[in-house]
Amino acid sequence: MVAASNNVFYNGGPTMHISINYAIFWLPSGNNFEQSSGTNSSYMSLVKRFLNDTGGTSYYNILNQYPDNVSGAPLNKSVLGASYVDTTPYPASGTPTSPLHD
Numbered sequence: 001m002v003a004a005s006n007n008v009f010y011n012g013g014p015t016m017h018i019s020i021n022y023a024i025f026w027l028p029s030g031n032n033f034e035q036s037s038g039t040n041s042s043y044m045s046l047v048k049r050f051l052n053d054t055g056g057t058s059y060y061n062i063l064n065q066y067p068d069n070v071s072g073a074p075l076n077k078s079v080l081g082a083s084y085v086d087t088t089p090y091p092a093s094g095t096p097t098s099p100l101h102d
């Protein structure tokens with residue numbers, strides 16, 4: 001049986017019912033997220049706060065449109081598991097005429 005919800009079709013596979021987010025900040029030595037202060041704590045703090053605050057909101061609760069036949073709709077819950085700063089150098093330095101791309 002294929003259950004449908006808001007034009008999203010469930011085809012019988014597993015569904016994640018809670019998410020644990022991990023923030024990975026790619027920041028090689030000598031680089032900064034923030035242009036003016038030279039510290040990166042404000043930027044990383046805002047990203048971590050967003051990931052902590054998203055669960056339990058109407059923004060995150062859109063996932064309830066993806067139920068499965070075992071446990072029902074995913075919970076409106078998400079937590080920040082951890083964060084990590086990766087200091088591996090960028091593959092290129094990036095310039096205004098040749099910027100870094102994802």
